[in-house]
Amino acid sequence: MTRPLRVVAAMSGGVDSAVAAARAKEAGHDVTGVHLALSRNPASYRTGARGCCTIEDANDARRAADVIGIPFYVWDLSDRFHEDVVEDFMGEYAAGRTPNPCLRCNEKIKFAAVLDRALALGFDAVATGHYARLRTGDDGLVELHRAIDGGKDQSYVLGVLDQAQLRHSLFPLGDTPKPEVRREAAARGLLVADKPDSHDICFVADGDNAGWLREKLGDRAPNQGGAIVDESGEVLGRHQGTYAFTIGQRKGLRLGRPAPDGRPRFVLDIEPVSGTVTVGPREHLAVDGLTGIRPRWCGTVPGTLDGPGVTVQLRAHGEEHRAVVRVTGEKSAQTVEIDLLDPAYGIAPGQAAVVYDGGRVVGSATISATRRAAVSAR
Structure with missing residues (x-):
């Protein structure tokens, strides 16, 4: 067993983060549960399985912490979340791009603002309910890998994490299928065992992105x-x-x-x-090349990746595309050029391209431009 750590368990109020916190404690760590208040005006109740950051979620997280037997606090990060995630989301759509707010939240909130505060308070790591695995490579670096449960794998939205963040992260659920997590929650007496998973964008509770943007952007569009x-x-x-x-x-x-x-x-x-x-027509959506900017590398910066296991994933639960990846430029202005050996469809600037080598996440970049594949005449 590794030495006991002082751990902040980020508890959303759902089943995954509750079981992750329980496992961290069971592993011998000194765990403190923290619920992130990300909404300036939290709703009283969630709508079906949509949304998050509600009063109900905070109460569910608190009850789970009581059952587990750990201290519990609420950290108000609503201003930081609005600035780094919500404003970014609105600005990207206004510019004709398609952002992924979950990646931005992991990069700017859960593994930056939260981790920075945790380390400042003397904690060693942050544990979350993400489905992904960590391993230590032969070179001593911490590697991020896909979860055992491919249907729940969340390594794509964690592809923005760098080595310093990975060294202070725990993902206790990465080796467990989701049905087993629910059964374990029930066995532990956690009332969230059957709580539905949240879907879509957490701050657009009804799932109507266009209507939400129309209301929020107004004359700013x-x-x-x-x-x-x-x-x-x-x-x-x-x-x-x-x-x-x-x-x-x-x-x-x-x-x-x-x-x-x-x-x-x-x-x-x-x-x-x-x-x-x-x-x-759909065939004119085919893309066989991408340019990425603002890369985030999980470990060593690669040069050229062209092995048989090199793939790129372009959506959170999208398919993998075989690829050749080239990184050019200085660290402050790197560009990632990606040739797709399997054309992709419907890819937009603003989306994230996450690079894999087998099951290991190499890093990610924000797509700035796409290259349309040649379309043969019908």
């Missing part, structure tokens, strides 16, 4: 409407704001008339300044 056009420039319809669209979107276009060949149309491009949204 670069345009209040524009044209929906086909690839020839023909106007097919109008919209109320580019922030309601993402690359690859099919539903909600409201064009009123089908394509000449009867096939569905998809969003191919978004130009936020002019407000133009371009649509076309």
Whole structure:
């Protein structure tokens, strides 16, 4: 057994973080439960399985801490969360990009603000209920690996963590399938054993991203409407704001008339300044190259990765794409060039490209540009 650590267990009020806290204590660590108050105006009750940061969640976390037998506190990080996650989310959509707020929250809140505060208070590590595994490599560096339960694996949203953060992290659930976690919670007497998982974006409780953005952005949006056009420039319809669209979107276009060949149309491009949204057939969404900026490496900065196990994942639960990855430039301005050996569809600037070597996470980068794959004539 490793030496006992002083551990902050980040407790969301869900089953995963509760069992993670219980396991950390059972492993002999000195554990303190902390619930993060991330909303400035928390709702009294969650809507189904959506949302988080509610009063109900805080109460569930407190009850779980009582059952486990650990101290419990609430840390108010709502201002930091609003600035680093919510404002970033709004700004990215307003600029025509598609952000992932879960990655940003892990980077800026859970493993930066929380970890920094924990270390300042004399704690050694932060434990969370994320499904991922940590190993120490032959070079002594801490490696981040996929979880045993592929359906729940969350290594993608942890791909922003660097070596210093990984050295102070614990993921007690990485080797356990989710059904076993629920059974263990019930056996431990945790009332959250059957609580539904949260889905979608936590601060958009009803799941209506477009409606939420329309309400929050208001006059801050670069345009209040524009044209929906086909690839020839023909106007097919109008919209109320580019922030309601993402690359690859099919539903909600409201064009009123089908394509000449009867096939569905998809969003191919978004130009936020002019407000133009371009649509076309799905095959024109194929991408075989990406450029990434602001990379975050879990360990040593790679040069070129082109082995048989090198893959890139472009969505939280998306498929892996075989790839060749090249890192160029100085540390302060590195660029990641990615050639996809398996074309991807519906990839937008702002999304994260997380690089894997087998099951190990190498790092991540924010997509700044895509290269469309050649489309053969029908």
